[in-house]
Amino acid sequence: MRPDPGDEDARALSLRWSARVSLTPRILFVNVFALAMLAGGFFYLDSYRSRIVDGRVTQSIREARLIAEAIVAVPTAQRPDLAVKLARDMGSWVRIYDAEAKLVIDTRGLGLRNFVLQDPDKQDWRQAAARFLDAGIDTVVGTPRAPLYRERSNGLAWPDVRTVRSAPTVAATVWRAPDRTPVITAASPMPGGSVVMTTFNARDITQTVRVERFRLSIVLFVVAIVSVLLSLFLARTIVRPLRRLAWSAVRVRMGRAREVVVPRLPERRDEIGMLARALSDMSLALRARIDAIEAFAADVTHEMKNPLASLRSAVEGLALVKDPDLQERLLAIVRDDVHRLDRLITDIAEASRLDAQLSRAKFEPVDLGAMIAALIGSREARGVERGIRLQFDRRSAGFPLKPLVVLGEGARLERVLENVIENAISFSPDGGLIRIVARHDHDMLLIAIEDEGPGVPEEAREQVFQRFQSLRPAGEAFGKHSGLGLAIARTIVDAHHGSIVATERDDRASGARFVIHLPAAAPDA
Template sequence: MTPFGRDDDDQLDLRWSGRISLTPRILAVNIFALALLAGGFFYLDSYRSRIVDSRVAQSVSEARLVAEALRSVAPGRRDALMLRLGGDTGARLRLYDESGMLLADTRALGLRNVVLRDPDKQDWGQGAARFLDAVIDTVVGAPRAPLYRERADGLAWPDVRAAQETGAIPATVWRAPDRTPVITAAAVVPGQGTVLTTSNATEITQTVRVERFRLSMVLLIVSLVSILLSLFLARTIVRPLRRLARAAVRVRLGRAREVVVPRLPSRRDELGMLARALSDMSQALRARIDATEAFAADVTHEMKNPLASMRSAIEGLSMVQDPALQERLLAILRDDVHRMDRLITDISEASRLDAQLSRAKFEPVDIGAMIAGLLDQRAQRGIERGIRMKFDHTPGDSLVVMGEGARLERVFENLIDNAVSFSPDGGLITIGAVQGSDRVTIRVEDEGPGVPEEAREQVFSRFQSLRPESEEFGKHSGLGLAIARTIVEGHQGDISVESREDRLRGARFVVRLPLADQR
């Protein structure tokens, strides 16, 4: 059989993460979301690759067009055409013969449109940008292009050599010293040689850096906001939880009297509900501890009286020789033994009531039939001092409540016993039962001296009893009404002392219990 609460424990078990404090866990969850956002840098690498591929295709097309143009022009107009085409395409054009000798170069002709920047002569901002490029390329695993270096022999260019060997238009992406891409492409010019185009695609690097800067700013702002919100969330959750945990530990260590559990009245969330529940629980625990201590003190006080009487009687028996006096001392001992037995029985029942009621299985109980049965039993045994009893109720009323019959019977036995002990000789005790809208009201009235208004709450305290002067001392333990209140409250009802509506002399005890169909 699965223990109670085991399923809830399994559902709330966090395995390894339950060993980590809430603050780093909240931060970790939000930082994980930021890490997903940082994945945008991988997208930038893909974006850059697409731009580079597009520029490579563009360089191949430009090399083909330049080769077609040079083939159709006379040798005397070749240099002028190369200058114009280099200016239009923004590329450096070089023409090599089949042996790799340089025949024409737009830079030598005066067009310096492709100039590689020396990183040593750039400011610190460009250096930081290059460092970030290197870091991000390493993180995303971007392939590293070969370093661009000028070559004196045309055949030293792989594009020129491949174009002469295959007749195709190859292209290569190089890395300039400042990490900008340099794209070369070569095409064969029939009868003249091989043309090599070189372009420094600095705009690609600038575009990627601008997008990366924007993404970095967004990531930085979102990170700051996320961390601040995480810290705020951790502060609003973790701090009150720690306060509540410390208060609970102090209560567990036995310092319930000096611990004030924060109620967090301004919070209407689950933490506020938890704080108020813990505060109420600690107050109930404190009240229970106080009641237990007071009950223990009262028990000690009440048991000392018969013990002292028994000690005196025993000591007197050893010294008294008169048989009549010895008989009187023995009678005192018997009375004290009966009193001790009654005290122990009532104390045992009073101390177990709360626990027993919490485990009791309630069933429908007809209060009317129960009271009628109690009165019939008393009538059969005979009621002392000629006291009369009357049960006043409407036969058609439903007086069924949910409860434990034996316990409820004890309530009304105690109330009837109390009324009998205070009633004068030949007095009338009236038990009335009325069905209300949602409750059953039972009144027990006698014609005794009544209960003073200032003592109407006191009579329900343990070992507090206002007994009639004619009653023999020690006949009652002073726990009857206290037991009755505990049982009634355990059945979600209430019991009190009220003034009689007919203004006659006597006491009225009123018990109210919920109807069975209302529970």
């Protein structure tokens, strides 16, 4: 069993996880997601800071080793002055511990106070806001929190000194100052068990990262505002008209089609404007279809009242009349009315089903030339009343004759030709000629059916195609035709994307001319 194409389209257009979410939060989510991607820049800044800190740690280790080598290379008396000079040049606090971890040289005690930690309580609100922002971002990006820097009274209290004393290597540690700036300590061994330790407050790293974070925060804030405004704009320009269209469709479904005016949004040239105009046209077509159904129902009621009233009178009269001749006449009326009702109901049933049947019809190549010839032959074989003649004139712009092929449903197109030919026979005089012309007219096929009857008045040429509208020839018994033949013919021709009109004859002679245009099929159809 083949899958339903409608189900396949529905599955292709379905949304699994967001099907129950309105468009407005979806638009906001998409834009906020883009902002989240931009906020990923904070992760990059964190890795950038980590790389800078690692570089400073490496630098501090190298400086501690150089200071240790320089101190060892000079006499003991010159070591304090050299330590102060090196500490000033490198911007570090230099301390030297002896083999017993006692402090022997301290550049700060010698008057060089180039290492001063900032007191957060004495800084202004901007620094406090910066620290708060640092703490929030560090929490979000998951930055490891360094231990708080505190002064130690004993050299062995420093982990770097303990590491150097236990193994002949250089050690360093990153601390966190009270103002959240990094403090880097490094220790290097000296001959005899002494240790040199440097302490450096890398406030410039924090300032650099804060500046970049501030810039990124400003960009993120501005983009967030613009993104929210754009989301609201999109929600206003997309969601609101869609809701209006949906509400209009709901009101049409509730049976209020006449009261509903579906907005056409003529100023919009996008897909929503196309949807609005399509829905508006659909509602107008639906309204016209409802009006046509209502008018058809009213016409059916009106057309059936006359034969029913006649039938009722005749049946009631049969019970009262005793004269055999009158009874026979009443029975003849009953038979005529029954036949008339049967013919009327048959035509009504076909007319009511015609639209649905044509919508499901499968069009195939149909040779109208062969169909017309066969139809005329069949009609002549049955006999044409009153000596009326049928003539088929097949014309073409060149030779050999082009096939008169259209894409359509053969039985329905045959019904069109039968109805128009029967209409021409009804109006033709005794011994009259009905001429049928078929030829190519550019990319269309033209079929013209002419008779020699009284013709169709100009003011009634459109009216004859309406249901239950009939201009009957003089002398024809009432009720012989239902008035649906030409209406059915037009419905079928319209379904084949063609047209049918009533005009006067080209030679201005008396008679009617019905012209049918149908799209010609491609040669390889």
